[in-house]
Amino acid sequence: MKKLLVAASIAMMGLTGTAAADENYPERPIMLMVSYGAGGATDFQARIVTMTAGNEDALGMPIAIINKPGAGGRVGWNWFATQADADGYTLGAYNIPHFIAQSIEGGVEYGADSFEPIANWGADPAVFVVAADSEFNSMADVVDYAKENPGRLTFSGAGLFVGHHIAALQLEKAAGVKLAYIPNNQGGAGAMKAVIAGEVLGGVNNLSDAFRAREAGNVKILGVFDLERNDFLPDVPTLREQGFDIDNASVNFRGVMVPKGTPQPVIDKLAEVLPTMFENGRVQGRMKAGGSPMHIMTRAEVIEMWKAREVTLKELLAGL
Amino acid sequence: MEFLLYFGDVFTPFNFGLLLIGTIGGLILGATPGLSPTMAVALLIPFTFRLEPAQGLILLGAAYTSTVAGGAVSAILLKIPGAPANIATTLDGHTMAQQGHGARALQLSFLASAVGGVFGVLLLIFLTPVLAQWALAFGPSHLFWLAILGVTVIGSLDSSSVVKGLLSGCIGLWLATIGFDDILGAQRFIFHSSVSGGINVIPALIGLFAIPQVITMFAKGRRRLNAEVLAVERHPIHKAFREVFRRSRALSIGTLTGSIIGLIPGVGGQIAGLVAYDQARKMSPERDKFGTGHSEGVIAAESANNAMVGPSLVPLLTLSIPGSPTAAVLLGGLLIHGIFPGSDLFDTNPDVAWTFSHSMLGGQIQMCIFGLYVAGLAAKVAQVPIAVMGAVVLGLAVFGSYSVQNSMGDVYVMAALGTGMYFLERFGFSAAPLVLGLILGPIAEANFIQGSMIANATSSMGAYFLTGTLNIVLIAIVVLSIGYSVWMELRHRRFITKDDAARKKEALS
Numbered sequence: 001m002k003k004l005l006v007a008a009s010i011a012m013m014g015l016t017g018t019a020a021a022d023e024n025y026p027e028r029p030i031m032l033m034v035s036y037g038a039g040g041a042t043d044f045q046a047r048i049v050t051m052t053a054g055n056e057d058a059l060g061m062p063i064a065i066i067n068k069p070g071a072g073g074r075v076g077w078n079w080f081a082t083q084a085d086a087d088g089y090t091l092g093a094y095n096i097p098h099f100i101a102q103s104i105e106g107g108v109e110y111g112a113d114s115f116e117p118i119a120n121w122g123a124d125p126a127v128f129v130v131a132a133d134s135e136f137n138s139m140a141d142v143v144d145y146a147k148e149n150p151g152r153l154t155f156s157g158a159g160l161f162v163g164h165h166i167a168a169l170q171l172e173k174a175a176g177v178k179l180a181y182i183p184n185n186q187g188g189a190g191a192m193k194a195v196i197a198g199e200v201l202g203g204v205n206n207l208s209d210a211f212r213a214r215e216a217g218n219v220k221i222l223g224v225f226d227l228e229r230n231d232f233l234p235d236v237p238t239l240r241e242q243g244f245d246i247d248n249a250s251v252n253f254r255g256v257m258v259p260k261g262t263p264q265p266v267i268d269k270l271a272e273v274l275p276t277m278f279e280n281g282r283v284q285g286r287m288k289a290g291g292s293p294m295h296i297m298t299r300a301e302v303i304e305m306w307k308a309r310e311v312t313l314k315e316l317l318a319g320l
Numbered sequence: 321m322e323f324l325l326y327f328g329d330v331f332t333p334f335n336f337g338l339l340l341i342g343t344i345g346g347l348i349l350g351a352t353p354g355l356s357p358t359m360a361v362a363l364l365i366p367f368t369f370r371l372e373p374a375q376g377l378i379l380l381g382a383a384y385t386s387t388v389a390g391g392a393v394s395a396i397l398l399k400i401p402g403a404p405a406n407i408a409t410t411l412d413g414h415t416m417a418q419q420g421h422g423a424r425a426l427q428l429s430f431l432a433s434a435v436g437g438v439f440g441v442l443l444l445i446f447l448t449p450v451l452a453q454w455a456l457a458f459g460p461s462h463l464f465w466l467a468i469l470g471v472t473v474i475g476s477l478d479s480s481s482v483v484k485g486l487l488s489g490c491i492g493l494w495l496a497t498i499g500f501d502d503i504l505g506a507q508r509f510i511f512h513s514s515v516s517g518g519i520n521v522i523p524a525l526i527g528l529f530a531i532p533q534v535i536t537m538f539a540k541g542r543r544r545l546n547a548e549v550l551a552v553e554r555h556p557i558h559k560a561f562r563e564v565f566r567r568s569r570a571l572s573i574g575t576l577t578g579s580i581i582g583l584i585p586g587v588g589g590q591i592a593g594l595v596a597y598d599q600a601r602k603m604s605p606e607r608d609k610f611g612t613g614h615s616e617g618v619i620a621a622e623s624a625n626n627a628m629v630g631p632s633l634v635p636l637l638t639l640s641i642p643g644s645p646t647a648a649v650l651l652g653g654l655l656i657h658g659i660f661p662g663s664d665l666f667d668t669n670p671d672v673a674w675t676f677s678h679s680m681l682g683g684q685i686q687m688c689i690f691g692l693y694v695a696g697l698a699a700k701v702a703q704v705p706i707a708v709m710g711a712v713v714l715g716l717a718v719f720g721s722y723s724v725q726n727s728m729g730d731v732y733v734m735a736a737l738g739t740g741m742y743f744l745e746r747f748g749f750s751a752a753p754l755v756l757g758l759i760l761g762p763i764a765e766a767n768f769i770q771g772s773m774i775a776n777a778t779s780s781m782g783a784y785f786l787t788g789t790l791n792i793v794l795i796a797i798v799v800l801s802i803g804y805s806v807w808m809e810l811r812h813r814r815f816i817t818k819d820d821a822a823r824k825k826e827a828l829s
Contacts, residue, residue: 037645037648038358038359038362038645038648038649039358039362039642039645039646039648039649039650039651039652040648043652044652044655044656047365047366047652048656051366051369066726067725067726068517068725068726068727069517069725070499070500070516070517070518070520070725071499071500071505071516071517071518072500072505074500074516074517075516075517078513078516079727102505105505107505107507151777152777152778153777154773154774154777154778159502159503159505160503160504160505161505180773180774180776180777180778182770182773182774182777183503183504183770184503184770185502185503185762185766185770189641189642189648190585192641193456193585193635193639193641194459196456196639196641197456197457197459199459199460199774200774212640212660212662213639213640213641215640215660215662216638216639216640216660216661216662216663216664217662217663217664218639218640218662286656288658289655289656289657289658290655290656290658291655291660
């Protein structure tokens with residue numbers, strides 16, 4: 001009798017097909033691909049925001065982080081777009097504007113259409129930093145110097161076609177000056193070192209890293225490349241407040257996505273559960289302690305944000 | 321005396337237990353090919369979530385120090401360097417193991433590691449503010465010259481001739497250009513998707529060192545020759561103690577070079593061992609013995625790569641800038657507990673800062689004790705029949721290259737490079753200069769591009785790269801190093817005989 005029941009239920013499952021499998025999702029641990037190395041900001045934050053995935057009120061299954069670093073994230077996202085299984089057990093972390101800017105630049109196998117966003121967990125705005133002993137005290141000082149010495153104001157950032165580069169392009173455009181952007185091959189940490197050591201006159205860097213460097217007494221933060229001031233730095237004005245027409249196109253948004261073709265019920269389930277996971281008190285506490293600004297967005301909001309970002313970036317990068 | 325105030329914290333039963341777990345775990349992870357110190361520490365971070373900050377750091381600090389030393393085990397016994405830090409250890413260490421002196425090589429390497437490591441951590445504790453300035457002094461132009469200095473070592477490193485050394489260095493430099501260019505994002509030589517992220521150093525290391533040896537083992541077949549089974553010599557520990565301190569020149573060169581180079585962000589950890597090895601050889605009266613299982617080689621390399629551990633954390637603890645990938649992971653471990661490293665770390669969070677440095681000291685000592693204890697047992701590996709050994713090394717090589725970033729592409733890269741290296745070795749080329757080229761290429765290139773961008777915006781290329789005290793000092797050392805190699809080569813040629821050449825050839829095949 002028991003055997004019969006089992007056989008019948010198996011037959012039923014066959015009939016209802018994938019729907020039944022989707023209802024039970026997830027049935028095994030899930031993997032989250034991070035296209036940067038262990039210890040980087042994206043990796044660090046991904047580990048924190050997914051640490052409660054195994055809870056019963058969340059997914060009920062743990063999320064494991066897999067790093068696929070290389071070529072500024074291109075290796076990981078290429079893999080995710082072309083080789084990852086679209087079964088809901090392979091999630092990916094996205095960094096906006098990086099991957100959209102790279103797809104506009106070309107030479108990669110993905111674009112904004114290759115992925116389905118799930119939810120956004122963080123937003124790390126770019127800020128302008130100078131060494132603690134610098135003579136610059138506001139963005140106006142920086143721009144005045146650049147006007148007197150066109151093309152001679154050196155400032156560092158984490159590379160080309162990343163948020164810092166976008167911020168640099170926006171600054172050049174808004175202030176109408178020519179600057180010397182020096183991309184660093186060791187990411188935000190290398191760019192910050194260049195500022196502190198005086199190799200360059202200033203730099204664009206992540207708010208979270210700059211906040212830490214200011215706590216340590218090594219830098220001054222002159223402006224935030226965002227629409228509003230940040231909770232971590234209530235005393236630092238935005239670029240817009242200082243008279244430069246710069247929006248939040250360079251803000252580094254981090255969140256979770258799945259490959260195109262993932263079953264809709266799985267996407268819906270993830271899109272429903274993940275924002276609540278990010279809102280968990282323990283997650284929020286750890287993120288705040290680490291100086292990582294959170295910004296939770298639902299799937300619908302992220303879809304809008306991706307679209308808007310693609311338009312702005314195409315415009316900005318057209319001249320390159 | 322704050323230094324002593326927090327020492328007791330390390331020895332509470334729970335903390336001491338963590339220290340033990342960190343050290344033993346670190347040794348095992350370090351001895352596993354492909355698990356670099358960076359990955360080992362990253363793997364342990366989740367375990368620290370539920371610990372107190374100081375306790376978490378005890379675990380991480382002990383694991384960091386002992387993985388670096390643990391890498392010597394696979395380097396010596398299997399000729400698989402676990403991380404770039406252990407490349408130089410294979411040169412003499414593995415030869416010693418083949419001669420049946422594996423136990424001695426391991427004992428020497430753990431003792432030298434402990435001496436170097438303790439010195440490095442003491443530097444970190446007492447001289448951090450001074451050292452921070454030194455770490456910042458190296459800008460793009462200086463790092464460029466430093467990489468060039470590394471290139472000059474290539475010619476003389478473990479090769480039958482300078483020309484062959486330089487040629488394999490060039491192959492390494494070419495391999496380093498594959499992938500997306502670090503700064504401008506241009507694509508170069510991407511002929512297969514496995515190399516789109518460039519050639520990762522760890523799979524390359526494993527392939528270049530382990531695979532030629534595996535092929536040689538299999539090529540020998542199953543002939544049961546008595547000569548194949550090595551008598552593994554027992555080696556009493558007190559003898560190793562005496563030997564390490566008798567070789568005080570190699571020990572001090574290794575320790576000092578390691579500490580100085582370890583400070584330089586982004587460069588140090590990878591080349592400290594090789595540079596120290598080269599320096600120790602140039603200054604040794606028995607320089608001809610290097611590469612043939614000479615104990616000075618092991619001592620210099622291992623004292624250097626552990627001496628680097630302490631200073632490599634200086635930029636992190638003072639300036640809040642992680643100077644190496646491992647430091648970046650440790651930064652994550654600090655941040656997760658809401659601790660911001662910075663020049664005032666020892667004032668604002670003295671318990672954390674001191675416990676962390678003490679745990680590294682304790683880790684060094686424990687690592688040495690456990691290392692010495694297992695050295696005799698581990699050396700028995702040399703008695704494993706070569707057919708079995710070949711299979712084990714091959715398995716570890718595949719596992720190790722896959723685990724770096726969970727990618728089959730890395731396994732293909734490892735296998736392709738290894739097979740290529742087998743044929744190159746037949747012609748007298750060797751792997752060490754090739755790897756050095758692979759490591760130094762991107763450093764030299766990226767810093768040259770950054771430097772020239774800064775130079776073009778501010779002054780001129782000539783002024784930027786050729787003036788300034790540090791630039792001139794580095795250029796002078798480069799010139800000296802090249803001059804020395806040329807002089808040695810010329811002098812060597814005059815004395816070389818047919819017998820020497822034949823013996824060299826035999827040693828290589």
